[in-house]
Each structure stands twice: as structure tokens, then as C-alpha cells.
Amino acid sequence: MSFQPLFRRFHQAIQLKRFDENAELVEKRDRVLKRLRENLSISFDWFNQGSYAMGTGVKPVNGDYDIDIGLVFDVSHRSYAPSTVKKWVYDAVVHHTTRVEWRRPCITVYYQQAGEAIYHVDLAILVKESPYSNALYLAIGKEHSAAAQQEWQPDDRKGFIKAIENKFTGEDAEQFRRVIRYLKRWKDEHFSNQGRAAPTGLSLTVAAYYWFQLAKTSWYSAADYDDFSATASLVDMIKRNFYYGRRLSLQFPKAPQDDVLARMTDQQMREFYQRLEELSGWLDDARRTRSTAPLQQAFGADFPAQ
Structure with a gap:
């Protein structure tokens, strides 16, 4: 008996496909990006990251689908504290849904149904090292973290x-x-x-x-x-x-x-x-x-x- 046909069927059952459940996630992502563009006075670039970008997503057992994106601001990490740039993003989306959380590595926007999260969008906030470099830094720290608990962490998730x-x-x-x-x-x-x-x-x-x-x-x-x-x-x-x-x-x-x-x-x-x-x-x-x-x-x- 070969297990391969069964593994193939299993994969079909658990795979998060780009044009099924992921289509819903992309729609939620685009709504968040629209909200950011409408409420931020500074421009940004963005890119997909995480399992969506790598093609390794699975359907969640608990029903909470997620998509990760990186927001890249063209400002120096030497000029702003991580919490300052994260607050720009948080303030721009905080009223977009009934639940938005400021987490240590990101800002998370939840879409809920009957009080349960069914989708969420993780926003990683990054800045460029300089206009002449592709190196990025990730804003780490919670909303009220002391300065010593915040950092601009070198980040090459694109790599x-x-x-x-x-x-x-x-x-x-x-x-x-x-x-x-x-x-x-x-x-x-x-x-x-x-x-x-x-x-x-x-x-x-x-x-x-x-x-x-x-x-x-x-x-x-x-x-x-x-x-x-x-x-x-x-x-x-x-x-x-x-x-x-x-x-x-x-x-x-x-x-x-x-x-x-x-x-x-x-x-x-x-x-x-x-x-x-x-x-x-x-x-x-x-x-x-x-x-x-x-x-x-x-x-x-x-x-x-x-």
C-alpha cells in the first residue's frame, strides 16, 4: 500500500489556496491598506510576507485565518522611536474594526463574527536604513514599553x-x-x-x-x-x-x-x-x-x- 495518494488528498484538504480562502484574506488586506492610505499623512510601500508569500499556508483548525504584510516607511530608524511609527499605524486603523491590538512585533486588525475572530491582518512596521539601502528595520515594542524595551531590529524577511x-x-x-x-x-x-x-x-x-x-x-x-x-x-x-x-x-x-x-x-x-x-x-x-x-x-x- 502506498500512502502517497492519501497524502495528496490530505494536502488538498488542508492547503490554503490563493483563490479560495486566501481571496477573502486578500480582500481584508486591501481594506486595511485603503484605510491606511486614507488616514496616514506619510506614504508607505508594502509587501506580502509570512505563509501567504511563501505558499505554505494551511487552513486553521480554529477558523481564524490570517495574512501578514510588511509596511515600509521611508524614514530613518535614527529619527523616530519604534513606538512613534507604530502609533502612526495604530491610530490609522484603530477604529477600522471593533478589535485592533498593538502587539510587540506588529499591529493586528481582527475581523470578527458573533464575537469570534474569523480573519486577522498582521501589520509589521518597518523603516529603511537609508534612501540608498534596501536594509530594513522592524519596530519592536508594545504601546507603553519603556525605551529600553523598544528596538529597531534588523529585518530581512524579504530575503x-x-x-x-x-x-x-x-x-x-x-x-x-x-x-x-x-x-x-x-x-x-x-x-x-x-x-x-x-x-x-x-x-x-x-x-x-x-x-x-x-x-x-x-x-x-x-x-x-x-x-x-x-x-x-x-x-x-x-x-x-x-x-x-x-x-x-x-x-x-x-x-x-x-x-x-x-x-x-x-x-x-x-x-x-x-x-x-x-x-x-x-x-x-x-x-x-x-x-x-x-x-x-x-x-x-x-x-x-x-
């Missing part, structure tokens, strides 16, 4: 998006993105979406950037991809890179080159490793028994039974 885009080509790139989506759905099924207990989708993407390996049942046919083996191999590589099963360090490959898992506590790290062990066990059981039941335990009800 990371490009690196993901160039990592593989053609059908190889499609398998790369499919496996990232499988791990994101596993995360959503087995971790709380509150707080920092879960590895982020970004951290799983960074792990795949470093350790994903293509897998095929035959290297003579372009169609013979083996998503099961590619997923199992990546899970194994993530586990191997834990320091004695205690902590995993994942350096963002572009500026600011920080550890994208640094904010997880030691206890959260232990739980992350334990859940990876659990996932490995389910994958081993599926390989040994040729049963889909362990895969449904791993990836949820959207994984086909047969």
Missing part, C-alpha cells in the same frame, strides 16, 4: 521569502511546501494556540529550510514522490538537532539571525520534543502496519482513512 522560493524548483518545491504544511497541521492538532507553548509555523518552516530532504520511490520518474518518507525524515532531523532532548536552537537564516525558538521555556521545549517523539511513533506504526489510523492520530480527521 527569507526569496530563500524559500529558491530552495527548490518545480515539483521538488511542491513536495517541500507540502511537508511544511503537514507539520503545521500536526502542530495545530497537538498544541494549544494560546501563549508560546507551540513551535511557530515560522520555526517549522526554518527547520524545513535547513533539514528537508526530497524523497521519491523512484528517481527515474518525476511523479514518484514519497511524502511519507520526506515527512518522517524531517521529523527525525528536527529531533536529532535537539541538544540532548532538551532544547532546539533554530537560527533565522537572514537578519536578525536570531533563534526563532528562543522564547519557548525549557518545559515547553521538553513538551515539543515529547510530541515529536509521539509523532515519530505514529509514523513508525503506520510504516510497520501499513495502516492509516496512526496517521489520523498524527494529522487529524482530515487525513483520509483509505
Whole structure:
């Protein structure tokens, strides 16, 4: 029994497609951008970022769809405090919906239905290093943070998006993105979406950037991809890179080159490793028994039974 047709069907079920749910997200994004243009006295550029830009989005288990955009202002990070520029954006959108939050890395605009968030748009606020440089800095800090808790952080998320885009080509790139989506759905099924207990989708993407390996049942046919083996191999590589099963360090490959898992506590790290062990066990059981039941335990009800 080959699991590949089932993984393909699973991918179809969880993939966030550009012209379905993402069309709704784009409409929400464009409404926010229109509001900004109407209410800001300073011009800005913008770009898509996150899973939408990288083509790795999954349908959320909790129904809260999101899209990330970067707003780039042509001002110097030496001339304004991060909170000043973030306040320009916050003030421009605060009355756009009933819920707008000032968060440490961004401003988030929520669209709600019956009091529940169904869409949100994350606005990352960036400035240029100079008119002659493409280097960007991200505004970090909460609304009332002391000066010492604010910073202009070097930011090359554009470079990371490009690196993901160039990592593989053609059908190889499609398998790369499919496996990232499988791990994101596993995360959503087995971790709380509150707080920092879960590895982020970004951290799983960074792990795949470093350790994903293509897998095929035959290297003579372009169609013979083996998503099961590619997923199992990546899970194994993530586990191997834990320091004695205690902590995993994942350096963002572009500026600011920080550890994208640094904010997880030691206890959260232990739980992350334990859940990876659990996932490995389910994958081993599926390989040994040729049963889909362990895969449904791993990836949820959207994984086909047969």
C-alpha cells in the first residue's frame, strides 16, 4: 500500500489556496491598506510576507485565518522611536474594526463574527536604513514599553521569502511546501494556540529550510514522490538537532539571525520534543502496519482513512 495518494488528498484538504480562502484574506488586506492610505499623512510601500508569500499556508483548525504584510516607511530608524511609527499605524486603523491590538512585533486588525475572530491582518512596521539601502528595520515594542524595551531590529524577511522560493524548483518545491504544511497541521492538532507553548509555523518552516530532504520511490520518474518518507525524515532531523532532548536552537537564516525558538521555556521545549517523539511513533506504526489510523492520530480527521 502506498500512502502517497492519501497524502495528496490530505494536502488538498488542508492547503490554503490563493483563490479560495486566501481571496477573502486578500480582500481584508486591501481594506486595511485603503484605510491606511486614507488616514496616514506619510506614504508607505508594502509587501506580502509570512505563509501567504511563501505558499505554505494551511487552513486553521480554529477558523481564524490570517495574512501578514510588511509596511515600509521611508524614514530613518535614527529619527523616530519604534513606538512613534507604530502609533502612526495604530491610530490609522484603530477604529477600522471593533478589535485592533498593538502587539510587540506588529499591529493586528481582527475581523470578527458573533464575537469570534474569523480573519486577522498582521501589520509589521518597518523603516529603511537609508534612501540608498534596501536594509530594513522592524519596530519592536508594545504601546507603553519603556525605551529600553523598544528596538529597531534588523529585518530581512524579504530575503527569507526569496530563500524559500529558491530552495527548490518545480515539483521538488511542491513536495517541500507540502511537508511544511503537514507539520503545521500536526502542530495545530497537538498544541494549544494560546501563549508560546507551540513551535511557530515560522520555526517549522526554518527547520524545513535547513533539514528537508526530497524523497521519491523512484528517481527515474518525476511523479514518484514519497511524502511519507520526506515527512518522517524531517521529523527525525528536527529531533536529532535537539541538544540532548532538551532544547532546539533554530537560527533565522537572514537578519536578525536570531533563534526563532528562543522564547519557548525549557518545559515547553521538553513538551515539543515529547510530541515529536509521539509523532515519530505514529509514523513508525503506520510504516510497520501499513495502516492509516496512526496517521489520523498524527494529522487529524482530515487525513483520509483509505
